[in-house]
Amino acid sequence: MVLLARDDIATREVFDWQGIHLLHFSGSTCSKKIRILLGYKHIDWVSHPINLVKRENNSNWFMGINPRGLVPVLVHDGHVHIESNDILDYLEQLHPEPPLMPAQQSAELATLLQAEDDLHVDLRNLTMRFTAPAKLMQRSKEQLQQYQSSGTGTVGGEPDSHKAEELEYWRSFAANQGITDSQVTESVSRFTQELDKLERRLKENNFLLGDLVSLADISWFVTINRILLAGYPLQRLHPRLWAWRQRLLQTPAFAQEARAPFLQTLMAKAIWLRDKLRRKTLVNIAGI
């Protein structure tokens, strides 16, 4: 669980926030996970939208809450939690009904959540390449400087190496003017390997951990929706996962978070059309 220490937090007003507060963005996959859980369990929460397009996540105020500058952030009775899968786990302990953590399967669940989290950079690569123009996503030197210099830079009281990784990602993105074809190929290949494993799980089960919905379904559902938006041929390569997604869509909390915001969908469609003409879609590049 990633619970921030008080000294990690410079925006100290959050210590006074009572109840459940979520700092999130409409189109963010990680934020969607938390909103699905909150909706599924009918938990009351206070919404704090953080507009990632306007880079509100790099403001001094937000960096003072999450030194990594990322959403989602959960504040519960003045305690600040980051990392979406850890937040899911925390909320599950807080509100165990209806259960999303099958008894006796916590180790298996942890493995599934870790596998999803391990693909985060790959998910970001495919998002950046196929759902938005690189020029829009690129960070200027000034923006990176602002990111580097704001926030305490510590998580759990220790200097946080994650921030350096974020900076490195965006510097390399700028140097390559976006995501390269070889990055696409590698990210797609890592996805295909993991999705093959999930596909095997669904041979005898309706959901990833058996016949009941779990946190693993929430986490993978949003990730899979995002790669679909990027043009990943889910139905052709992983038909059981496709059917699993259709089953989850029958639950309102999932259905509500399945779609990307209108502008993001529009941009992804325009990019797909352009790439189709150039034979540069995700399918073309990865050769799948």
Ligand SMILES: N[C@@H](CCC(=O)N[C@@H](CS)C(=O)NCC(=O)O)C(=O)O
């Ligand atoms: N491992 C983190 C990743 C969080 C993350 O990367 N969030 C994205 C949105 S899904 C974000 O805030 N991006 C803003 C940025 O990169 O500037 C989690 O699971 O919460």
